[in-house]
Amino acid sequence: MTVIESNSLSGMWAEDLSTSAPSAVRHVAAASRIHAPKREESTMVTVKINGVEHKIEAEADMPLLWAIRDLVGLTGTKFGCGMAQCGACTVYVDGSPTRSCQTFIGDIEGAEVTTVEGLKGxxxxxxxxxxxxxxxxxxxxxxxxxxxxxxxxxxxxxxxxxxxxxxxxxxxxxxxxxxxxxxxxxxxxxxxxxx
Missing domain, CATH: 1.10.150.120 ([2Fe-2S]-binding domain)
Structure with missing residues (x-):
């Protein structure tokens, strides 16, 4: 089991884009945060990613995409649009294709997530x-x-x-x-x- 703490990084996933990303990406990230329900309290979530159990501490409204990439370190899943419309961020959550950019880490407690790195069979x-x-x-x-x-x-x-x-x-x-x-x-x- 891996325990991952995001510390102060959990709230920075969108804020960092304000200075480092192209303006179109910043607007998409900002729009995603504005339209998402505000749940800024930190939470501990246990999920299995590619068969490995992870305890992830992050803000409950952190998109699964950023937890996978930034906190777990699996970078095969890509950020494309931030609005669940392009499919670049597709992972399986409990066996179903899911857009990870609009799936909040706080909503998937106990789930099994498969990324492209974990595809088998x-x-x-x-x-x-x-x-x-x-x-x-x-x-x-x-x-x-x-x-x-x-x-x-x-x-x-x-x-x-x-x-x-x-x-x-x-x-x-x-x-x-x-x-x-x-x-x-x-x-x-x-x-x-x-x-």
């Missing part, structure tokens, strides 16, 4: 192998979220149609527009899993 390994074999990513920034969503799709629908893929992946944006390669990768992974 035949489906996940096949998706990751296909992504590499077909050079699916261009810049790669959004791909952790793409891989999480693609793995969930194939785990629940081993023979997806183009329409199934489009529906399952619609919440994941790729600013490099590699959608045709993502779709081809999912089809190839489905073929390999069927063999």
């Amino acid at each position: 035949k489906v996940a390994e096949t998706v990751q192998a296909v992504w590499a074999d077909l050079d699916v990513p261009q810049c790669g920034y959004c791909q952790s979220g793409q891989i999480m969503s693609a793995t969930d799709l194939l785990a629940n629908n081993p023979k997806p149609t183009d329409a199934d893929i489009d529906a399952a992946m619609s919440g994941n944006l790729c600013r490099c527009a590699t959608y045709h390669r993502i779709r081809a990768g999912i089809h190839e992974a489905a073929k390999r899993l069927e063999a």
